[in-house]
Amino acid sequence: MPKITVNNKEVEFEEGMTVLQACELAGAEIPRFCYHERLSxxxxxxxCLVEMEKSAKPIASCAMPAADGMKIKTNTPFVDKARKGxxxxxxxxxxxxxxxxxxxxxxxxxxxxxxxxFDNSRYKENKRQVKEKYMGPLIKTQMTRCIHCTRCxxxxxxxxxxxxxxxxxxxxxxxxxxxxxKSMESELSANVIDLCPVGALTxxxxxxxxxxxxxxxxxxxxxxxAIGSNIRVDTYGWEVKRVLPRVNEDINExxxxxxxxxxxxxxxxxxxxxPYIREQGRLQKASWDEALKLLISKLKxxxxxxxxxxxxxxxxxxxxxxxxxxxxKSLGSTNLECREDKIxxxxxxxxxxxxxxSIKGIEESDFILLVGTNPRLEATILNARIRxxxxxxxxxxxxxxxxxxxxxxxxxxxxxxxxxxxxxSGQHEIFKKIKxxxxxxxxxxxxxLQGNSGAYVFETLKSFLLNNNFIRKDWKALNILSQNASxxxxxxxxxxxISNKNNFIFFDKLANDDFKFIYLLGADNINFEKKxxxxxxxxxxxxxxxxxxxxxxxxxAYTEKNGLFINLxxxxxxxxxxxxxxxxxxxxxxxxxxxxxxxxxxxxxxxxNKLRELIKKEIELEKNVDFDHTSQMNFVEKNISINPVDxxxxxxxxxSSKVMNECKQLSKKLLxxxxxxxx
Amino acid sequence: xxxxxxxxxxxxxxxxxxxxxxxxxINKYPKEKKASAVLALLYLVxxxxxxxxxxxxxxxxxxLLNVPYIKVYEVVTFYSMxxxxxxxxxxxxxxxxxxxxxxxxKKLTDVCKKYISKNQNELSENKICSWIEVExxxxxxxxxxxxxxxDYFEDLDESxxxxxxxxxxxxxxxxxxxxxxxxxxxxxxxxxxxxxxKNA
Numbered sequence: 091m092p093k094i095t096v097n098n099k100e101v102e103f104e105e106g107m108t109v110l111q112a113c114e115l116a117g118a119e120i121p122r123f124c125y126h127e128r129l130s131x132x133x134x135x136x137x138c139l140v141e142m143e144k145s146a147k148p149i150a151s152c153a154m155p156a157a158d159g160m161k162i163k164t165n166t167p168f169v170d171k172a173r174k175g176x177x178x179x180x181x182x183x184x185x186x187x188x189x190x191x192x193x194x195x196x197x198x199x200x201x202x203x204x205x206x207x208f209d210n211s212r213y214k215e216n217k218r219q220v221k222e223k224y225m226g227p228l229i230k231t232q233m234t235r236c237i238h239c240t241r242c243x244x245x246x247x248x249x250x251x252x253x254x255x256x257x258x259x260x261x262x263x264x265x266x267x268x269x270x271x272k273s274m275e276s277e278l279s280a281n282v283i284d285l286c287p288v289g290a291l292t293x294x295x296x297x298x299x300x301x302x303x304x305x306x307x308x309x310x311x312x313x314x315x316a317i318g319s320n321i322r323v324d325t326y327g328w329e330v331k332r333v334l335p336r337v338n339e340d341i342n343e344x345x346x347x348x349x350x351x352x353x354x355x356x357x358x359x360x361x362x363x364x365p366y367i368r369e370q371g372r373l374q375k376a377s378w379d380e381a382l383k384l385l386i387s388k389l390k391x392x393x394x395x396x397x398x399x400x401x402x403x404x405x406x407x408x409x410x411x412x413x414x415x416x417x418x419k420s421l422g423s424t425n426l427e428c429r430e431d432k433i434x435x436x437x438x439x440x441x442x443x444x445x446x447x448s449i450k451g452i453e454e455s456d457f458i459l460l461v462g463t464n465p466r467l468e469a470t471i472l473n474a475r476i477r478x479x480x481x482x483x484x485x486x487x488x489x490x491x492x493x494x495x496x497x498x499x500x501x502x503x504x505x506x507x508x509x510x511x512x513x514x515s516g517q518h519e520i521f522k523k524i525k526x527x528x529x530x531x532x533x534x535x536x537x538x539l540q541g542n543s544g545a546y547v548f549e550t551l552k553s554f555l556l557n558n559n560f561i562r563k564d565w566k567a568l569n570i571l572s573q574n575a576s577x578x579x580x581x582x583x584x585x586x587x588i589s590n591k592n593n594f595i596f597f598d599k600l601a602n603d604d605f606k607f608i609y610l611l612g613a614d615n616i617n618f619e620k621k622x623x624x625x626x627x628x629x630x631x632x633x634x635x636x637x638x639x640x641x642x643x644x645x646x647a648y649t650e651k652n653g654l655f656i657n658l659x660x661x662x663x664x665x666x667x668x669x670x671x672x673x674x675x676x677x678x679x680x681x682x683x684x685x686x687x688x689x690x691x692x693x694x695x696x697x698x699n700k701l702r703e704l705i706k707k708e709i710e711l712e713k714n715v716d717f718d719h720t721s722q723m724n725f726v727e728k729n730i731s732i733n734p735v736d737x738x739x740x741x742x743x744x745x746s747s748k749v750m751n752e753c754k755q756l757s758k759k760l761l762x763x764x765x766x767x768x769x
Numbered sequence: 770x771x772x773x774x775x776x777x778x779x780x781x782x783x784x785x786x787x788x789x790x791x792x793x794x795i796n797k798y799p800k801e802k803k804a805s806a807v808l809a810l811l812y813l814v815x816x817x818x819x820x821x822x823x824x825x826x827x828x829x830x831x832x833l834l835n836v837p838y839i840k841v842y843e844v845v846t847f848y849s850m851x852x853x854x855x856x857x858x859x860x861x862x863x864x865x866x867x868x869x870x871x872x873x874x875k876k877l878t879d880v881c882k883k884y885i886s887k888n889q890n891e892l893s894e895n896k897i898c899s900w901i902e903v904e905x906x907x908x909x910x911x912x913x914x915x916x917x918x919x920d921y922f923e924d925l926d927e928s929x930x931x932x933x934x935x936x937x938x939x940x941x942x943x944x945x946x947x948x949x950x951x952x953x954x955x956x957x958x959x960x961x962x963x964x965x966x967k968n969a
Contacts, residue, residue: 256839258846259770269839270824 092158097165109151109162110138118164121173121202123180123287124239125152128343129248135180135239137202139172140164148172170206177206183218183262184288185234192230193289195302199237220265226273227752228280228348230297236290238264242282249345251477251497252276266290273756276497277470277737280352281345284335295352295749296332300324308668309336311655312350313404313575313648314741317449317471318657319346323354323649323668330354330649330669340450341657347470348753349737349744356747357647360631363673366642373642378674385641386689388607388624389421398425398596398605401585402612402629403574403741405678406653406665410580411705412679412693413611420691425605427587427596428580430615433536434544434593435581438717442552443581444660445472446566447531453479457486457527459520460500461510461547463535463571464493467735469658472571473497488520490538491732505730507543514554530560533569535732543728545593550723572658573740575648579656582709588717610635611678612645614742628681630671631742644675647743651677652698654705662709771846772890773824774854781825787813791833804836807844811851820860820918821852849903857892857899859937861885863915866905872912873926878902880930884938898937910954911947920945 091102094109096116103112108131110120123135133153140151143161148169151162163169181203188194220233238257243266246255252275254268268274274282283293305324312319312333320336333354335346365381366373389397399417401410410428417423429435436442447455452475465473473496479485480498487500490509503509503520512518524530532555538547552561552568560567572578580586587596599605600618610616612629620638627639630647649668656662671677679701686693695701738754739745783791794809807830814826822845831841845851852860861881865874881900885893889901908914911923915930922933922945929948936943951957 253837254839256843258843260847263770265770269837269842 092156094156094158095161097163103156107156109140109142109149109154109156109160112156112160113140113151113162113164120151120164121206122152123198123202123237124241126241126244126285129241129244129285132240132244135237136176137173137180137206139169139176141166141169173206174208177203178208178212180237181207181211182213183234184237185217187235191232191235191289192292192297193235193286197289198287218262223265223267224271224273225268225291226279227749227756228294228352229274229283230292230294231290232292233265233267233290235288236266237288238266239287240266241285241287242266242291245282245285246274246276246279248481249474249477250274250276250278250281251474252279255282275757277347277349277466278345278474280348281335284344293332295355300326300331305331306668308649308666310649310668311663311665312346313655313665314347314349314353314744315469315471316572316575316577316658317341317469318575318655318661318663319350319471320663321346321350325649325669328669328672330357340448341659341661342471343474345471345474349470349740349750352749352753353741353744353747354649355749356631356743356745357649357669359748360633360742360746361647361672361675362630362632362636362642362644363675364644365674366636366639368640373636373639381641381643382685382688385626385643385685388641389689392607392624394422395425396604396606397421397423397609398427398600398607399423399609399611400613400616401426401428401576401580402610402614402635403430403576404648404743405576405580405612406648406651406655407579407583407705408651408653408677408679408698408701409611409682410576410583410585411701411708412682413609414583414585415693416682416686417609419693420686420689425587425596425599426585428577428585429596430574430613431536432541432544432594432597434539434548435586435588436545436548436717437581437584437586437588440582440660441561441566441568442548443570443572444578445533445569445571445658446561447529447569448659449475451529451565452476452531453482455479455485455527455529455531456483457524457530458488459524459530459532460487460489460491460493461532461534461551462491462505462538462730462732463533464496464732464735465533465535465571466493466496467737468535468571468573472658486523491730493732507547507726507728507730510547510550511725514550524560525558529565530567531569532567533571535571536573537732538730539570540733541728543726543730546723546726547730570658573735575655575657578658578660579654582656582660583705584708590717610639612742628678629742630675631746633742633745643681644671644673645678645681646671646675650675654702656709771849771851771853774821776855778818778823778825781814781818781823781829783813783829784817787817795834804834804840807834807836807841808848810834811841811845815851819858820856821854854890855892856890856901857885858897858940859899859917859942861898861900861915861917861934861937862903862906863900864904864906864908864913865902866909868909869905869912869914874913876927877913877915877925877930880927880934884931884934893938895938897940898934908954917942917945923947924949924951 093100093102094112096113096118099116101116113120120138122138124132131153133150138151139148141163142149223231243255247253257264283291308323312321319342320338322334322336324332333351335344337344365376367376477498489500490503491505492502555561555567589595607624610627614633614635625639626641627635628643629645636642650671652667653665738750744750791810794806795803798805810830814822827841831838863877885898885900892899913925914923924947933943
């Protein structure tokens with residue numbers, strides 16, 4: 091390995107590293123504004139200057155490739171003077187408005203000027219003044235503060251794949267803007283706020299809300315989609331003020347989607363803060379005692395087979411497990427379902443319902459086939475990985491169905507199930523391409539598994555991959571893209587009703603009105619007619635579920651309890667409590683435990699540790715599912731169509747959020763961009 | 770920062786001749802690098818559209834080269850040779866960089882202010898002429914000078930400039946070149962060397 095000497099310390103570095111990276115290996119910290127590990131190198135801020143032996147001038151370490159035998163110094167007066175000079179230029183036009191700037195306290199420029207800045211300015215001319223730019227409802231701009239590092243431009247062009255930001259004008263007049271000040275049409279747009287090293291791009295909903303040092307920071311997990319992005323929730327008292335990404339190389343790198351970041355204001359609105367009972371058609375506030383007494387009296391009326399339970403999209407494992415044991419043990423009912431629609435599942439093996447090749451594995455892949463999915467809206471972060479793979483390896487991407495602009499080019503193979511039949515029998519042109527590839531990925535979306543053709547699509551593709559040795563120990567090409575944070579966990583815990591012949595037994599019973607009593611645990615996205623059914627809704631927000639309910643029990647949202655979540659890859663992650671439930675609301679598993687105790691059929695655990703032990707046992711347990719589909723599937727002809735995803739409105743929290751509502755209204759007006767369609 | 774005109778044509782398309790020229794320009798570069806033709810195409814747009822580039826023209830070029838609009842927009846705003854709002858039929862560009870400034874470019878701009886319009890980028894009263902200060906046009910030996918449309922007018926002073934501008938305002942195009950009558954940038958008072966060589 092080549093060696094480099096940094097401040098008289100010799101270190102080995104990998105071929106292809108820059109001087110800056112090599113310096114970091116040696117433990118020398120280099121100040122920087124424009125350089126970012128995950129973006130291309132621009133080399134325009136000049137803050138990272140270092141001294142190189144035999145060079146009369148300082149070099150920009152971020153752009154200089156490290157070479158064997160280089161001698162670098164980072165702590166000499168020469169370097170210090172160079173950096174001070176750069177800093178003085180940067181500050182020449184930067185306004186002195188730190189006290190009113192939202193970046194204050196977490197600003198790179200502020201921090202670094204502490205070391206390299208002068209205490210006064212020699213610049214006597216007028217400072218540059220730049221007009222504010224409009225970039226949509228999420229990004230607030232104060233372009234006078236901009237130091238032209240172009241991180242935001244590079245992010246939009248490279249990672250987000252939406253080349254909408256650019257630098258117009260030149261020299262002192264350079265301005266960062268979108269084309270004619272349109273809002274950015276990306277689900278990752280707000281990441282430019284984190285990237286901005288100064289206060290030029292700040293968060294619009296969070297503007298003047300709080301100072302970073304006033305906030306309580308809790309590291310937790312996101313539930314807006316099945317990705318399970320790692321986030322940090324910043325709270326001030328009860329209020330969740332903002333959500334920021336945390337680095338997790340395996341899942342979200344350091345990006346999060348706009349929904350993850352900005353749906354948090356929905357946690358303050360439409361909350362259920364006390365139990366309600368429907369009296370003469372109107373919901374009336376009630377006490378816990380009254381509500382639970384009514385609930386128990388109703389439970390006594392109905393037979394176990396008339397009672398059904400549906401778990402929602404934001405549920406943690408504690409909720410799901412308690413709910414299941416409450417139904418099985420206390421009520422004696424097995425009518426349970428976690429799916430929102432007739433989506434085929436095969437829970438025989440764990441690999442049948444998770445994303446086997448893992449999100450990180452996408453980067454290694456050399457062939458990607460999307461089946462009835464729009465990953466851009468269903469799993470934004472995953473889509474960014476596919477784009478990364480496309481940029482890095484020029485991975486070929488094919489799609490059955492046409493999902494629209496995915497930020498990378500792909501070839502559409504039509505939408506009929508015939509395509510799958512042809513691929514399986516080897517008639518299709520891409521059959522050879524799959525065969526040739528070493529690590530192919532097939533991503534099956536929920537839309538493809540829907541309805542009567544779902545079983546055919548899944549089982550055929552699976553057996554095709556098995557027969558061609560693409561499901562082996564080191565690589566599993568079969569991937570299911572779940573859309574809900576609770577889905578994989580619920581299937582792991584056996585929260586579904588299927589029989590050998592009928593995968594949708596629950597939905598058929600529901601449609602036949604076999605159920606008279608339905609318990610909705612945070613389930614708002616399921617469609618059925620109420621008629622004379624008695625409905626209990628337990629959840630955090632007053633939405634579709636609460637609207638039809640006869641009894642409402644207030645539960646906690648995802649930031650208000652400790653909970654376990656399993657993401658679409660099957661990774662178990664712990665979410666921590668950042669805030670507390672409002673009013674009389676309580677953690678959901680405790681409510682269920684209390685009801686079970688009141689009907690004298692306890693669940694058998696009283697504290698969360700015991701509960702978690704049981705959950706972990708249940709997940710690890712070898713499941714003996716009575717479900718067999720090894721026989722040849724009959725061909726079902728159908729046109730697979732991707733269900734439209736109302737991206738900003740997928741769950742109760744997002745639907746309650748004012749910011750998400752604004753985004754939705756705006757996205758309705760806009761056409762999709764890229765190259766052809768923009769106005 | 771250049772101002773974008775508020776009145777914009779709805780559509781822009783190359784004329785058949787310009788489309789042919791554009792194709793020649795695009796073919797000069799490898800297929801995957803055809804975005805490199807952006808400057809040449811923008812010049813064609815400007816030529817066809819009375820010396821300014823409408824937004825529709827930016828879009829047209831972007832679509833032709835298969836690049837995002839913002840990329841073409843960046844180029845247009847970067848180079849001062851591109852106009853984003855209408856200019857006069859006679860577009861006067863007065864050089865005010867150091868050599869011209871020393872030789873009295875200020876007087877030229879004063880004349881423009883007096884006869885054409887008070888401010889830069891404004892049309893004259895009869896709507897056919899506008900003027901602008903520009904950086905070095907590369908004819909420092911003949912300072913002070915100005916460019917009108919495609920032609921250079923050199924070795925100017927106050928009275929010569931007035932003459933030229935008055936002609937322009939009458940919709941006549943004056944003869945380009947040096948106002949003192951010297952050939953190109955030969956010495957002011959005739960040749961001093963190589964006198965015996967006729968064609969030098």
